[in-house]
Amino acid sequence: MSTTTGFFTDSTLCIGCKACEVACKEWNDVGADGLNWTGFSYDNTGAVGHSTWRHVKFVENQTQPGLGGNAADHMSWEFSSDICKHCELAGCLEACPTGAIVRTEFGSVYVQPDVCNGCSYCVVGCPFGVVQKNENDGRAFKCTFCYDRQRAGMEPACAKACPTKSIMFGPLDELRLQAQTRLDDLHARGMTDANIYDPQHTNVKGTHAIFLLRGSEKAYNLPPNPEVPTKYLKKGWTASAIGSAMLVAGAALAFLVGGRS
């Protein structure tokens, strides 16, 4: 078993160059998804999906002293490179009926393209809205954590292309320590709104892609309490059993009372 690897994305170092997005698309040969203007932000990609495995969020804020930006009447910018979180307990992996989605030796969550049958149940199992079915291809796609590169002992394409070391790659436990050191440093320097996103308190049990953010995670479209929906199964199957008992009892009653017509 190899060590569990992870990503630590430090948003305070991101310059929004999108080199990670380009590197990801080039290395993984991910299809184009059109030239669309969102019209609400300089972010014209919007969200991760089947054709966008890395996505730089442009978090445009009200002006705040100390944040980047131009003139005082313009907005402030923060950037954050989003990616599949490779959850410790992954909703997509739990939901997958074919075994196409597996946990690799690096601890990442990987969709085997030759096994996926396109049932799209993982899509409604992911609490981060990452994995998506490509309607043209018929199968589901998401970040592979550059499984091929990692097996060759290399870092993922996005981390390699990042010019500011905003995307850091390495053993997960080391990255968690590194993130804490960086957070303490930023707090000491007065950036008190910095915080780490790694939801270990929910049944996702933490993510293998952790983020250093400024302010609320909600501005970055990250859920405060992501949940793996397998927690509903027990209630669901109990209800199913009750429903089945109702059918048996109801039908027996109907034929006993109604009899032969």
Add this chain to the structure above:
Amino acid sequence: MSNGKFKSAERERVPDPVSESRLAQLRDEAERRGIVTGTGVKPAGAPFPRASEETGYYGVHLLKQPQWTWEIPLYFFVGGASGASAVIGAMADWIGDDYELAKHARWVATAGSGVSSALLVSDLGRPARFLNMLRIIKPQSAMSVGAWTLAAFGSFTAASTFAKLVQERWDFLPVKIVANLAQFASAVSGLPFHNYTGVLIGATVIPAWNKNIETLPIHFGMSGVQSACSILELLGHDNNTALNILGLLASAWETYEGVHLETRAERELRPLKRGASGWVTRAGGVLSGPLPLALRLACLFSDSKKLRQAAAISGIAGSVLTRYGWMAAGRASARDWKLPLEIPDTETRETKPLMETVVEKISAEKVG
């Protein structure tokens, strides 16, 4: 000038001292500085939303919408009717001694399992892809459990139908035993098959669905029971009292389910009550709840075949609409960007994602 025929601008203004002094101010500033600092151009959709704790990420919805095609809600309907039909057939055979009804119920179940498989294959795109479902057994995946249930149900039901056909010709004891065993297996697998789809969509991240995990399997199951009764009635069993009683129980439950849904005020349930998805769900609720309930009650005191057939048609239509309504509600629920971010909803009207509003405004302008 007076009573001009034409609108001079989108928003017609009447010149007043304020507007005129502003124009004069602009002229003065231009003369004095050679440049003016206006309020700037206001692009379509401005002011643009900000990304913040209150507004999320520009209203881009976090969750992905369910990507199932039109085949899947229909599969929910056919599967529900087919599974319930197998149980009803076995009960008619063993308790009701109604062999004609049992035979028809077996045929409905067999045809239903075939159509179910066809619909699933159609959603997946290629027949071979369905076989991937049978690579592994995975209890924590409702989809895996469901695929195996369908495979088992389809096999047992086909076996039961075939064995009973053989039994009709050669009524030997071994054939009889096999036929009854197969019928038992078909009914037992028909039980989870008729309502597992409620677990399937309930155990997801879609708020409108998982909020109802405790009621959905029973709701979908009873919907299936009602459509099974209705289909059998339309196949000629429209004076069978037992079917009417069972249909009555199912429509009574669906009525209760509708009332239960309408009286709860949770925000997650909104797509089931508002917008297009809400109206389809409601229409399905009325057609499978109070309407057939009233018609079937009337049938207890009347032999009118028209009444029975009306109840049956209403039940089938309601059952189909219910599945499409829930599917549409799931998509609408995924688009509610505030829910997963736990942003309190202060607006009373249906929240539209800011992104969509802006994009619509831009495209409207382009067209205009």
